[in-house]
Every structure is written in structure tokens, then in C-alpha cells.
Amino acid sequence: MESEKTKEESKPFEDPEKKPDARQRSVEPQPAYRGEPAASAMVAERLSAYYGAFKALADINISIQQNKITALIGPSGCGKSTFVRCLNRMHEVTPGGRIEGKLLLYGEDVCGRDVDPVQVRRKVGMVFQKPNPFPTMSIYDNVIAGLKLGGRRKSSELSEVVERTLRQAALWDEVKDKLKESGMALSGGQQQRLCIARTLAVEPEVVLMDEPASALDPVSTQKIEDAMEELKERYTVVIVTHNMQQAARISDYTGFFYIENMGDPGRLWEFDETSKIFSSPNRKETEDYVTGRFG
Amino acid sequence: MSQLATTSARYRRRKLLDKAMTVMAYLCTLAAIVPLVLVLVYVAIKGLGAWSPQFFTGLPQLFGNGGGIYNAIIGTVIIVGLASLMGIPFGIMAGIYLAEYGNNHLGSLIRFTTDVMTGIPSIVVGIFAYGLLVVSMGGFNAFAGAFSLAILMVPIITRTTEEMIRLVPGSIREAALALGAPRWKTIVYVVVPTALGGIMTGILLSIARVAGETAPLILTILGSNFLNTRIFQGPVAALPLQIYDFSRSPYAGVIEAAWGASLVLVLMVLILSLAARLILARRGST
Amino acid sequence: MLSSLTTRFALLKQLRRGNLGDVIFQLLALLFGLSILALVFGIVFETWAQSAPSRREFGWSFLWSTAFDPPNDSFGALPFIYGTIASSILAILIAGPIGIGIAAYLVEIAPRRLNQIVGFVVELLAAVPSIVFGLWGIIVLAPWLKNYIVPPLQAVLGWTPLFSGTFFGPSVFAAGIVLSIMILPTVAAISRDVLRAVPDAQRxxxxxxxxTRWEMFSRAVLPYGKSGITGAVILGLGRAxxxxMAVTLIIGNSPKIFTSLFDQGATMASIIANNFAESRGxxxxxxxxxxxxxxxxxxxxxxxARLLVSLISRQPQGGIRA
Structure with a gap:
């Protein structure tokens, strides 16, 4: 039993049809990797997501490791973005958006009826595909926009947060002399890093990034990747990316999402350490994808 | 340690404010619905009380029960009909211009002017019609009234026509052009008929809007207690004007007649608006 | 300049191809388009020409004169300008926040189906003729205000000049309230369009x-749509x-500078409607x-207002449900 469990946990992806006992799996959060210092920050148990009647994601089981970068890859439209949007309950914001299953943040149910999504989002921050700074706010105000929701703070404290988070987002040197200017005056890459700083200022446990570099040039992408390396010291990072090199470069774990037939919901096809996924994946589709044979 | 259930005083305040503002939004919506229902219910009850066969066949009186609104109904039909004859072709052609040929500075200027025109007070349009058609024709007349109403119809029809024509898929247009049809034939025989449902909506809404207009009519047709079916000569009655005249009477019976006439007018306007809405809905579902 | 040149060039080319029908049709459409501009110029010209005697007689002093004495042919516009400003501001103070609230409800809160129904109700509100609102205002609303709203209002605020004096019924107060109901659809509909144009990425x-939803609305959506919302409110002001007609029936048409909202007054539009038929010279x-x-x-x-609104429109529409 013990060994089986270890084996099961070491491969958080389970296909319920092959392994019926997966259904009875305990909902208690478990450290996914025995013997490693890392623990699960977030655990999804048979998580499904819907848009109205359409099932976009089916039975996702995953355990996201604390202070690690988890990359989610896969062809377009296979539910990667939907999945990260489930993690901080942004999915429900879309008309018809609905989540089933269990989602735990440090053992606490995130999707419970009595859990306020507002509270979840303070703990699980998100950076979007397109930079979306608030155009009416200055750079400074953009960074502390989320912080201000939590109540008044001393301006010295705020300045400190602004500098720290902008440094973490590798943007400080570029904007330190123009903090009072509009965030819209920045380049696309700078705007995205501003959005990262804004997310960090709230001090979440987990930072979700939905293809944060897809709309950016290579230099900006490089800067964001550099910033992420430092981020995992303090945060757990989940990043959706189209770019497999990026996933291979920066992530510790990689999840591959895949849709077998047109119209099926997306599934987490394989989840493992990044080195394993990119060198010797267990499933053929994963191998085809990471070697660039489709997608 | 429960992270998600931490309920600081600050958090409770934020949630409370959120709830309060949500309730406020509901109340605002209620604030729009309540007066509408009150007005409609009141008009319906008081108006039905004033209705009788004589009310629809008689001429107005200055005392007693106010008499009837026969001449006002005829007057409104004549004036709104005339206004439609002028305003609809005008509005549609201008809309075609904006949609088909208006992607330039002149088009933008005309489009903007059309939008601004919807905000010009109707009484000012009445003054224009008065100066142009009443003074020069030697007296109040139905044509001047119809002209002022047509001006009020034009911007509504123009903008709806433009928007509806722009919604016609390029493939339909291309199909006709590919058959060798010249552009104007494509527009007249293919594009406009395709957009006709939407254009009808605009037309009905504009008729509903001007049928209830009173201000420009005071300045152009004046109002009359007699039946006048001549178009270019003499004061004419119209429903909204008749309501205005009734409502300023000191006699309770005449005020009753104002409610009766209001019900006729409101029904007219509501039926037109509903019809416009239905046409739009049917278009949407197909 | 360039575009008109290319249009001319295109016309010439079509002419050379001999497609006369197209040219005629385009010219015809252009004629009607230009007629819209002509109409606006016509309005300016006509009112300018017809008001010449008055402008000659009174000059600029017409603007600040409070005289209104038909037998002696002495007139000034100040009381009516004043009355227009006062009643419009009262109306927008009521309709502005409520209209934005309706728009917020429609865009941020209401389920799709309800959205359509409420939208239709607001449309109907816009369709009810002005004269009917006037009749309702003077016969139903004014007495109701007199019995139920004015006494408590006066008990609390009666000491201020704004709410002093006796309320008879026809008054600036009643006119402002009816006006606010009438301009509500304008403010609500345009604010709704503006809020829909705020990208969901901001939300x-x-x-x-x-x-929270309110924080999202007040800190992200409203600032983003600020110019458009301002435009919507100003458009409502213009409509007021x-x-x-409604004002003519309710405000009392008394040409004086009032201090109390319970007093009677007159607006520019109402004084024209009230006196036009009997006026000469x-x-x-x-x-x-x-x-x-x-x-x-x-x-x-x-x-x-249109310029402000157009700053934000023509963008993909938003409206997620938080």
C-alpha cells in the first residue's frame, strides 16, 4: 500500500479509466514527492471545468509543488489557460464558467461554497496573457493597487513594497525615476513586468502566469524569465506557455495538457519533473509534442 | 491554520460595502421601473375611464367632458404620415451614404453631425420650420408640422440604416458584385433588402418618437378644435397638442379627456416600440 | 484632402468605364448626406435671421436682463437661462447617479435574460411622450410631492433657502424630478455602452x-470609462x-429668478412653448x-459629450460576471 501510494503520488497524473482506485483516493493533501523538501502548495482532485454545458476540462489531478515553477504546456485550446484560471477561481468570472471537483491550497478547499473567491485571489495571484496595467494610475499606484484594497498603510511602507516588488520583477532600474508617470507609457514588456510587480505586492502564496510572454519580444521575454528564477525563492509559480524551450529552461515540473478527440474536454495527459517530460516522457503524445512533431 | 477563512474587520467592511453597492445598483434599476409602471398604470386607468364611442368620433370642447379627439387622431395620422414620406427616404439615403461612401472626413463629419442632431431640442427644430414654412406660407399648416417631425426622424433612421448596412456580410455583397451587378444595384437590390429588418426597427422607433412630439407642433400647426384635412393651409389638431390643450383646462372633465387622449398616444407609441423590438428579436434569432 | 482626391479619382475612373448608374447613385447619396449638414446650417441661419429684431433692440444686455414685459416690449433672457440651468442640474443630480447605477447593474450584475428585460423597460421609459410625463407630473406627482415628500423635506431642510417657501404643486422641484425620470434612459443607455466598452482585461x-466586485467597478472600470460616463451625464444634461413640454406644464412659467426649489420658474424651452402662439413682433x-x-x-x-463618449467606444465589448 505504502509503495503503491508513493508510486501513485509520484505520478500525479492518473487516468481514471485505467486506474479505478484513483477515484477513491484520499482528499487529504499529501506531499507528492517523498523524500524531497518540497510540499504541495496546491492540489487539484478530479477537477473539471465547464463553460455552460460545455466541459472544457475533465478530471484534472495535479499537485503543485511549493517554491517550484510548474509549467503547463500543450496544444492550443486544450484547457491550460482554463485550468490556471480555475486555480484562483477566475474561471467563474467568465459567463457560464463553473468548476467541479476539489482544489486545495495548503490543504484548504478553495472551491467550497463558503469560500470567497476574493480571499482566494489574495493568496493566488495572476498575471495575464496581455499586459493590463490600469491606464488611469501611475506606475507607483499600479503596483500598490491590490495592496490598497487591504487597508491604509504608511507611505514609507508602500514605497518599500513598490521598490521591492519592482526589483523582483526586474523593472526597478528602468522605472525608478518615473514612478509617477502613467503605466501606459511603458513598453509592452515593461507593462507585463509592472503587472507582475502588482501581483507580487499583494504577497500571494502562488503566482499564476497565463502565457505572460506570448505577446512580448525576445528581450522582454528574457527579462521576465530572469525575474521568475528569483520569484520561486518566495513564491510558488505556475506558468502556462506555448514555448517549449521556455518551459524546459525555467520550470521544475511540467504538465502536458492534451485533447485526444475533437470536442472532448482537455485532460492533463502527463505530469512529471521537467527533465523527465523533455527527455523520456511516458506517453507517446507527450513525446510527439515536446519534440515538435505536432502542435 | 486557516488562510482563506481569515475574516479581518477590514475584510468584513469591504464585503459589506460590496453588498451595499450591489443593493444600490438594484435600487437604481427599480427607480427606473417604478415611475414607468406608475405612469403607464395611471394613464391606463384614467384613460380607459374617459374612453367612449363619442370620444373617438367627436370634436373637442372647451368645457364639459372635453368632447372627442377625432380631429386630433386624423391630424396625427396626416402629419406623421407626411413626415414619414419625407423623413424615411431621406434617412435611408443618408444612411446609405454613411455606410457605403462615408469612410472619409466628410463622412465622419456628417456622422458626427447626425449624432449631435439627435440632441437638438425639438422646439428649436420647430422654430426652424416656423421660419421656413409658416412665415413664408402665410400661416400655420400641416406641412410645416410634418417637416419639423421629419427632421427629428432623420438622424434616428440615418444612424440605424448605417449600422444595419454595415452588418450585412461582405460575402453577400461580393456575391452580387461577382455576378456583374454594378455597385448601386448591389446596394439597392441586395444590401438594403438584407438589412431591411433592422432599418424597419429604426423607422418604427423614429415614428414612435415623433408621434409623441408636441413642442414643434405648437410652432407649426398650432392646434385646432375643428377637423382640417388640408395640408398646406390652416391650423391642424394633433394628439399630443390636444393633450396639451386639454391639460391646461380648469375643468376636471376636460382633464379626463387629456388622460383618454394620453392613453391613445401611449398605446400608439408602445405598439410601435414593441413592433420595432420584435422585428429586431426575430432578426436576431434567425 | 487626400481622401476627397481619391474619391474624385475613383469617380473619374468609373465615369470612364461608363458606369453612369453608380456615379448618379453615389452623388444622390452624397446629396442626402450633405443635406444633414445643410439642415443644421438652416437651423442656425433661420433662428439667427428671425431673431435679428430682438438682437438689434436689446444687444448683449438680453443675456443678463431680467425684464419680461410684453406690453412694453421689454425682454431679457436671464430668468430662463437661470431656470434652465437650475432645473437641468437638479435633474442630473438625481438621474446621473441612478443612471450610472442602472448601467452598472446591466453590465456587471444582471443575468443575460434580465439584462434584456431591464434594457427594454429603460427603452420604454424613453418612448413615453414628454407631454404624458407632463400631464402625470402636474396631476399626479406634484400633489403627491406636496403631501408626502415636501413636509418631511421642509421639516429637516426648511431653514435653507433652497427648500423654503410654500409648495403649491407647479414648481422647479417637481419639474426637476420629472426631468430626471425623462433623461434617465439617456444616461443609463449611454453609460451602459461605455461600461461595456471597458475591456474585461481591466476587470x-x-x-x-x-x-470585490465593487472595488473592481470603482477602481478599474469607472476610472477607465470616466470620460465616457462624463459624456453620458453631459448628454443627459443637454437633454434636460x-x-x-413636460417642463412647460409643471414649472409654472413664471419669469423670475427663484431661490427656492419650491418656487415657480421658467426655462428657455418652456417660455417659448408657453408664449409662442400668442406672440408677435x-x-x-x-x-x-x-x-x-x-x-x-x-x-x-x-x-x-459625443466627443467624450467616442473616446471610449469602438472597442471590443466587455462585461464579465464577477
């Missing part, structure tokens, strides 16, 4: 920081300023000059 950005001309001023004011208001 999501704020929500992802852990904002030009609204004629200089009286008529001065009424038309008031009409010219009303046109100028509402025209400027509308141009400004």
Missing part, C-alpha cells in the same frame, strides 16, 4: 488582485435643457433669440 486585472423675435441660445448651448453640450 480581471483588478479581480485577480483580490478585489432642451426638454420642453419683438416678443416673437426675442423668443426666437432664446431659441437660438438654447440651440447654441445644447449643440455645444452635445458636441462635447
Amino acid at each position: 480581471e486585472g483588478m479581480l485577480a488582485l483580490g478585489a 435643457a432642451g426638454e420642453t 419683438l416678443f416673437l423675435s426675442s423668443l426666437i433669440e432664446i431659441g437660438l441660445m438654447l440651440f447654441a448651448v445644447t449643440f455645444l453640450i452635445n458636441v462635447g
